[in-house]
Each structure stands twice: as structure tokens, then as C-alpha cells.
Amino acid sequence: MIQRKLSIILENKPGALVRVVGLFHQRGYNIESLHVDPVEDLKEYKFVEDKLNIKLKEGEVSHLIIATTVNDNLLRQILRQINKLIDVLIAEEVK
Amino acid sequence: MKLAGNDILIQSLIEEGVEYIFGYPGGAALHIYDSIFKQKEMEHILVRHEQGATHAADGYARATGKPGVVLVTSGPGATNAITGIATAFMDSIPMIVISGQVAKHLIGTDAFQETDMIGISRPIVKHSFTVDSAENIPEIVKQAFHIATSGRPGPVVIDVPKDTTAPDKLFEFKYPNDVNIRSYKPPIDPDPRQIERAVDAIIESNKPVIYAGGGAINSNASEELIRLNEILDFPVTNTLMGLGVYPATHKRFLGMLGMHGTYQANMSMHNADLIIAIGARFDDRITNTPKLFAPKAKIIHLDVDYSSVSKIIEANIAVFGQVKNALLEMIKLLEVKKELIDPKKILPWKEQISDWKSQHGLNHEMHLCETDDKPIMPQAVVQHLYNITNGKAFITSDVGQHQMFAAQYYHFDEPRKWINSGGLGTMGFGLPAAMGAKLAYPNDEVICITGEGSIQMCIQELSTCTQYNLPIKIININNEALGMVKQWQDMNYGGRHSASTYQSSLPNFVELAESYGHVGIKIEKNSELKSGLEKALSMKDRLVFVDVYVDPNEHVYPMLVAPNGSLKDMWLDKETKT
Numbered sequence: 001m002i003q004r005k006l007s008i009i010l011e012n013k014p015g016a017l018v019r020v021v022g023l024f025h026q027r028g029y030n031i032e033s034l035h036v037d038p039v040e041d042l043k044e045y046k047f048v049e050d051k052l053n054i055k056l057k058e059g060e061v062s063h064l065i066i067a068t069t070v071n072d073n074l075l076r077q078i079l080r081q082i083n084k085l086i087d088v089l090i091a092e093e094v095k
Numbered sequence: 096m097k098l099a100g101n102d103i104l105i106q107s108l109i110e111e112g113v114e115y116i117f118g119y120p121g122g123a124a125l126h127i128y129d130s131i132f133k134q135k136e137m138e139h140i141l142v143r144h145e146q147g148a149t150h151a152a153d154g155y156a157r158a159t160g161k162p163g164v165v166l167v168t169s170g171p172g173a174t175n176a177i178t179g180i181a182t183a184f185m186d187s188i189p190m191i192v193i194s195g196q197v198a199k200h201l202i203g204t205d206a207f208q209e210t211d212m213i214g215i216s217r218p219i220v221k222h223s224f225t226v227d228s229a230e231n232i233p234e235i236v237k238q239a240f241h242i243a244t245s246g247r248p249g250p251v252v253i254d255v256p257k258d259t260t261a262p263d264k265l266f267e268f269k270y271p272n273d274v275n276i277r278s279y280k281p282p283i284d285p286d287p288r289q290i291e292r293a294v295d296a297i298i299e300s301n302k303p304v305i306y307a308g309g310g311a312i313n314s315n316a317s318e319e320l321i322r323l324n325e326i327l328d329f330p331v332t333n334t335l336m337g338l339g340v341y342p343a344t345h346k347r348f349l350g351m352l353g354m355h356g357t358y359q360a361n362m363s364m365h366n367a368d369l370i371i372a373i374g375a376r377f378d379d380r381i382t383n384t385p386k387l388f389a390p391k392a393k394i395i396h397l398d399v400d401y402s403s404v405s406k407i408i409e410a411n412i413a414v415f416g417q418v419k420n421a422l423l424e425m426i427k428l429l430e431v432k433k434e435l436i437d438p439k440k441i442l443p444w445k446e447q448i449s450d451w452k453s454q455h456g457l458n459h460e461m462h463l464c465e466t467d468d469k470p471i472m473p474q475a476v477v478q479h480l481y482n483i484t485n486g487k488a489f490i491t492s493d494v495g496q497h498q499m500f501a502a503q504y505y506h507f508d509e510p511r512k513w514i515n516s517g518g519l520g521t522m523g524f525g526l527p528a529a530m531g532a533k534l535a536y537p538n539d540e541v542i543c544i545t546g547e548g549s550i551q552m553c554i555q556e557l558s559t560c561t562q563y564n565l566p567i568k569i570i571n572i573n574n575e576a577l578g579m580v581k582q583w584q585d586m587n588y589g590g591r592h593s594a595s596t597y598q599s600s601l602p603n604f605v606e607l608a609e610s611y612g613h614v615g616i617k618i619e620k621n622s623e624l625k626s627g628l629e630k631a632l633s634m635k636d637r638l639v640f641v642d643v644y645v646d647p648n649e650h651v652y653p654m655l656v657a658p659n660g661s662l663k664d665m666w667l668d669k670e671t672k673t
């Protein structure tokens with residue numbers, strides 16, 4: 001198994017981050033590293049706007065990067081579960 | 096119109112069409128309770144414990160398909176609601192739980208009756224909201240109902256700090272007409288390519304089985320499932336949560352599958368070459384050891400929840416969307432491809448299945464006419480109830496042997512008539528759930544089939560039934576033990592009954608029921624069984640508590656052999672294994 005990086009765009013709202021982090025614990029996955037920033041420079045996040053057909057405003061969403069070591073099947077399962085969280089806009093693997 | 100926060104909250108619920116709100120007051124919820132007092136559109140049902148409120152709302156939701164609504168105060172009120180929220184979450188039941196909270200300026204100070212409800216409930220809700228200002232209440236309520244009822248349904252908590260419902264600050268009230276949550280778009284219509292692949296696999300199959308679960312009920316897809324199978328004429332099994340979605344009296348119905356499923360249902364799944372899973376999640380009571388599950392089967396999985404597909408058992412063909420819509424699309428395509436379906440091809444399979452059924456199928460005539468020298472058998476109680484009610488009653492249940500006998504021997508021909516806690520297995524669910532169902536359908540028969548262990552976990556709700564005149568029938572299958580625990584101890588722990596009996600400490604249930612103002616009937620002999628149940632059910636406007644003493648040594652069979660067993664490995668009775 002290799003370490004994977006997950007890139008997660010979520011609403012910058014109270015409680016949104018802890019839902020993602022909590023999910024790792026609830027489902028028995030381990031977080032090896034975690035980094036989160038509010039998105040200020042929107043240029044790099046056009047893919048979010050295009051994919052969801054929405055317009056973002058500065059500081060409105062956060063970008064979370066989580067590293068975890070899992071196999072392919074579990075990775076797919078984790079991403080589906082994160083995507084299911086109401087405040088998550090996009091969760092995908094960083095290739 | 097200008098309203099205060101408390102009135103805004105209640106008006107928002109009325110806008111959502113809420114008829115009943117199940118709750119219990121306390122300090123942090125008192126502003127809200129004052130608004131409830133001032134209106135007439137919605138009735139508040141005062142339970143006797145907040146767990147009862149959540150289960151009652153849950154029973155209402157399962158019976159009607161509409162979300163159940165709960166109101167509790169902060170601290171202990173909120174924590175008492177947790178078991179019921181988890182119960183609804185595990186079975187994907189739409190529910191709105193409004194919890195009072197200490198005022199915003201007190202949050203984080205360990206104030207009186209402060210508890211982090213959002214934190215405590217996080218793993219067992221679909222989503223939750225904290226009200227930050229009264230102005231936002233309409234938007235939050237609108238979103239909460241949308242989230243609770245769409246996609247894969249589930250409970251949503253709204254935590255309401257007391258100051259946001261203060262009666263002295265007024266805000267403009269306008270309830271939103273529609274709702275759009277940009278980060279939440281559950282799938283509705285399936286991908287046509289997947290429908291095509293599914294239909295092709297169906298046409299190719301020689302040993303197909305349809306396996307339908309609670310998701311098919313949530314999607315109101317019973318009619319579509321029946322129509323699909325008018326074309327296919329495939330064998331159908333339902334999960335514990337799915338009972339009723341396909342008529343139990345249909346000749347193609349195999350019975351329930353899984354841990355206590357029928358021999359023919361489990362054997363069919365194990366030997367199938369195609370399993371069509373419809374709103375079912377391959378939980379561990381169904382698969383037994385996942386590695387050994389249905390080794391030859393191709394899997395088509397229809398589900399609204401991406402994360403349920405290929406979680407336990409890899410799906411060959413995944414169809415995402417509302418199950419109802421997916422079935423409609425499959426029906427359409429099958430009608431076009433009708434001449435490719437060869438009904439003769441699966442005849443040997445159907446013969447094999449009827450052989451299994453005649454070898455070890457459940458005997459539905461069992462123990463109906465026993466004499467008084469023999470103890471009453473629990474199965475006979477359920478069989479008589481089925482006959483007396485013509486299979487038309489709403490049946491709620493608790494957890495244990497009585498629940499499995501109810502599932503095995505009451506034949507459900509319609510969805511939403513069987514109401515039980517499948518996922519969490521919550522003892523105490525049955526009585527309050529029956530209250531919710533009875534409020535929704537006052538003219539229907541609502542029966543709670545329970546055990547003397549489970550009923551004592553929410554027995555206080557007998558008082559609620561008195562206050563609101565809820566003439567449900569409680570059938571207590573009394574084996575004087577935590578029967579299911581005792582069965583496992585008999586089978587796996589050398590018959591050491593550790594903490595599973597009560598040593599003559601049971602109450603007199605007849606007198607207990609009478610002290611709440613209800614009718615109690617005790618049945619101890621086979622010769623009294625049928626007439627006693629008939630008498631109970633003839634008292635239309637009374638709650639009747641029937642305490643039936645049954646054989647304490649009976650076990651539930653079939654039972655899957657675990658661990659390391661497959662679906663073909665079953666105990667068929669105390670001595671016989673497959």
C-alpha cells in the first residue's frame with residue numbers, strides 16, 4: 001500500500017472540517033497528515049466552478065489535503081463517503 | 096409578517112406540513128414550547144422519555160414516508176434522544192430533531208444543561224445545523240427537510256440556542272419556496288448505459304434472484320418492483336428491512352434472507368448466477384462471511400447512495416439513482432427486448448428452488464392446534480395474529496426472538512406495514528414506534544409484537560398512550576428471558592445463561608397495564624390463545640396488553656452458521672446443520 005493524497009474542497013463553515021476528520025475516525029481510517037486553507041485565489045479553482053456549475057467567492061470554501069495509506073478499494077470507499085458529506089463540494093485523489 | 100424566533104421556527108414547521116411533533120420540554124426549549132401553545136395546526140405529543148419521542152417520530156416516518164419531527168431540550172433531553180437518532184440513521188429514516196441549546200453567550204462555559212449536541216450526534220446524523228440567528232431559521236428548516244427526505248434519507252439535527260428563539264426580538268418571516276444546496280445533489284435518474292447493461296445481464300441469466308431491501312421502500316418502489324417481476328417472473332427475497340416491498344403471499348416470494356432467513360432464500364442467493372440488489376446494502380446479517388458470499392453470482396446493484404455500492408460486495412453493474420426511477424427504466428427497456436427473454440431457461444432453477452422450499456421451508460401451519468399439556472409456541476402467536484388480522488395490520492416490533500418470529504410468520508403484502516429497528520437493533524423501539532404509526536393511521540390496526548425484555552425499555556410510554564388515547568395492541572411474547580441472548584448462550588457458550596434471566600422479578604404486566612388505564616390479558620394455555628387474541632383485537636378503542644407465556648426453550652431457526660460460514664451453512668433446528 002502506498003500513501004495517497006486526497007484533495008477536498010468544502011464549504012468554509014463552522015463544523016465542516018470536523019465532519020471530514022471525524023469520518024476518518026468513524027470508519028477506521030488513519031490520517032497521516034492534514035493541511036487546510038481558505039481559498040482566496042480563485043484562479044486555480046475554476047475546475048470546481050466548472051464541475052458544479054457554480055460561482056465561488058473568496059474565502060467561501062476551504063481546500064483540505066489529507067494523506068492516508070490505503071488500497072484502491074478503500075480509497076474509492078473513502079472518497080465516496082467524503083463526497084456524501086453535505087458540506088463537501090469535491091473530494092478526489094491528487095495524482 | 097414580523098415574528099419572533101420561536102414563532103418563526105414553529106411557522107416553518109407548519110409550512111413543511113408537519114402534523115405531529117413528538118417532544119419533551121425543558122429550560123432551553125421553553126420559548127419554542129410557548130409558540131407551540133399558541134397555534135393549532137400541529138399537535139404536540141408529550142412522551143414520557145425523549146427516546147420515546149424519537150422512536151415515535153420514527154414509527155410515524157416509516158408508516159407514512161413523511162419525516163418524523165422531534166423537539167427536545169438541551170443537555171439530558173438531547174442525550175436521551177441519541178439512541179433514537181442512531182436507530183433512524185441506521186435504517187435511513189427521515190427525521191428532524193430540534194434540540195434546545197443554552198444561549199449563544201453561554202456556549203463553551205459548561206453552563207447548566209449544556210452539552211455539545213452537534214458533536215455527540217455527528218456520527219449518527221445525515222447532517223446537522225446550529226441556528227446562529229432567528230433570521231436564518233426558515234432557510235435552515237427548509238434545508239433540513241430537504242436533506243432528511245431526499246437521496247438516502249436520514250435524521251437531521253437542528254440545535255437551537257435559546258437566545259435565537261427569544262420572544263422579544265422580531266424578524267421578517269418569509270418561508271422559502273425552494274431549496275438549492277450547491278454541495279448536495281443526490282442522483283435521481285440512472286445512467287441509461289448502466290440500465291442497458293443490467294437488462295442484458297438479466298436476459299443472459301439462468302439462476303437469477305431479486306434481493307430487495309429497505310431502500311426500495313424508502314424510494315416507494317414497491318409497485319415498480321411488482322411490475323418488473325410481472326415481466327421477469329424471477330424469485331424474490333426481501334431483507335428484514337424490505338419485508339412488504341414484494342408481496343409475501345406471491346408465489347415467487349422466497350421469504351426473508353440472511354441470519355434468520357428461510358432455507359430457500361439463503362440457498363437461492365448462494366447458488367444464484369445473478370443477484371439484482373435493489374436498495375439493499377449487503378450488511379453482515381445478509382452476507383455471512385463476505386468472501387464466501389454467492390460465489391457464482393454477477394451482481395447488479397441499484398442504489399441512491401454511491402457509498403453503499405461495492406462497499407462489502409463488489410458490484411458488476413452499478414445503477415445509481417432513485418431505485419423507483421431505475422426500475423421504471425428497466426421495465427421500459429425490458430418491454431422493448433421482451434422477445435429475448437426465454438422463460439423456459441430458468442425453469443430448472445425454479446424447480447430447484449421449490450425443492451429447497453419443500454425440503455426445509457418454514458411450516459406456516461405449525462403449532463396452531465396444540466393441546467394444553469404443551470407450552471404455547473411463539474410462532475403460533477404470530478400465526479394467529481396474522482390470521483385474525485388478515486395480514487392487514489401495521490406490525491411494529493422490538494429486538495430478539497419475538498422480532499424474528501414476527502418477520503418469519505407474519506406475511507407482509509404491502510410496504511411500510513412492518514416497522515422494526517433492523518440496523519441498530521434497538522430494544523424499546525416497538526411501543527413508541529406503534530404510537531407514531533397509530534397517530535398516522537388511526538383507523539388501522541397497529542400491533543406491537545414485543546418481548547418482556549424489550550417492552551420494559553420504553554414501558555413508560557403506556558402513559559402517553561393513555562393521554563392521547565392510542566388504542567394499540569401490545570402482544571408480549573413472554574419467554575421470561577432475554578431469549579435471543581439465551582439462544583446464543585445455548586449454542587455458543589455451553590448453555591451458561593449469564594445475565595439473561597430475571598429470577599422471578601418480572602412485573603405483573605396485566606396489573607401494570609391496568610394501572611395506566613389500559614386492559615391487560617394474560618394467556619398461559621394453548622386453548623386460550625386464539626380466543627384471547629381475538630378478544631384483545633375486538634376492543635377497538637382500548638389499548639390492550641396481552642401477556643402470552645410461551646415455551647422458554649424455543650430457538651429461532653434457520654440460523655446462519657457463523658463465523659466463517661456462507662449463506663448455505665445454516666442450523667435448521669437444535670440438532671441439524673445443512
Ligand SMILES: Cc1ncc(C[n+]2csc(CCOP(=O)(O)OP(=O)(O)O)c2C)c(N)n1
Binds near residue numbers: 545549572
Ligand atoms: C438496547 C439494547 N440492549 C441490548 C441488546 C442486545 N439484545 C438483543 S436481543 C436481546 C434480548 C431481548 O429480550 P426480549 O425482548 O425478551 O426478546 P426475546 O429474545 O426474549 O424474544 C438483547 C438483550 C439490544 N438489542 N438492544
Ligand SMILES: [Mg+2]
Binds near residue numbers: 546574575
Ligand atoms: Mg424475552
